[in-house]
Amino acid sequence: MREVVSTKDAPQAIGPYSQAIRANGFVFVSGQVAIDPETQQVIAGDVAAQTDRVLRNLSEILEAADSGLGKVVRSTVFLKNMGDFAAMNEVYGKYFRSAPPARSTVEVARLPKDVLVEIDVIALA
Secondary structure, three states: OEEEEOOOOOOOOOOOOOOEEEEOOEEEEEEEOOEEOOOOEEOOOOHHHHHHHHHHHHHHHHHHOOOOHHHEEEEEEEEOOHHHHHHHHHHHHHHOOOOOOEEEEEEOOOOHHHOOEEEEEEEEO
């Protein structure tokens, strides 16, 4: 069984993909960037501000899928600049205080809309 997850409380997809797919007891959330769901515009601010917005967007999508950040088992963080790792990690740690998920963090040449960070997750449904 495969179900598309969508919510107006997170940014709408900016391409041919779903915000998330719920399948076989998991929720696969597409990479989220620092877009304000009300304006559909990238927020102003540094990597810490953008990471906070990204994690709030992920949380809203997971809630729409009857899941949540506490059920995340895997995440991938894409940074424009690995020099921003500490600032991103500090904000990330506030959202995943106990039993944080497995994670990879990679530096990439460019991200959609020229943001500083993008994060995708896999969670239990």
